[in-house]
Amino acid sequence: MTIQIPAADKIIRTVVVYLFIALLIRVAGKRRMAQMNSLDLVVVLLLSNVVQNAIIGPDNSLLGGLVGAVVLVLTNFLLERATHRSPALSRLLEGPSTQLVTDGSLDRGAMLRLGLSRQEVDAALRHQGADTLTEVQSATLSPGGGVVVTLRPEDQNASIGDLERAVAQLNSKLHQLLIQQGRAS
Secondary structure (H helix, E strand, O other): OOOOOOHHHHHHHHHHHHHHHHHHHHHHOHHHHHOOOHHHHHHHHHHHHHHHHHHHOOOOOHHHHHHHHHHHHHHHHHHHHHHHHOHHHHHHHHOOOEEEEEOOEEOHHHHHHHOOOHHHHHHHHHHOOOOOHHHEEEEEEOOOOOEEEEEOHHHOOOOHHHHHHHHHHHHHHHHHHHHHOOOOO
């Protein structure tokens, strides 16, 4: 097996295409990352086919394809590690989080910039446990496209552990009151 183009050229091509596609995805926005529909899937499939020649060039050999694949995976791994170590690089490549809801009020400007409809935000809030917008203390769209919702304390569900702790505290208070009144056994 021979590689028809030099390995260094193939490596450079692959890294350049990877960075370009990462930039395109960044420009497309975080909403697209979390909510791929069938049209987005078509774009991803066609995009991979379109950039294939830019990566492998005229080299259709098995070895040439494997070199390209290894470089893609390695580039992705290295960039992920770098973004975990550098918050500035992470913000540059992934973008910042975006506040969608504050104290039950929608940030319509943020929704407009992100191309989000009220129905999409409501669906994300319901998925995170909010029945109404007024229950939401804050909702943030993360760089990866997920929505993080914090419910107002009075609207948060209690766990069994929460209830057990509350019962234990009540029992303790009741016991203290009974001792004070001289009725404890």
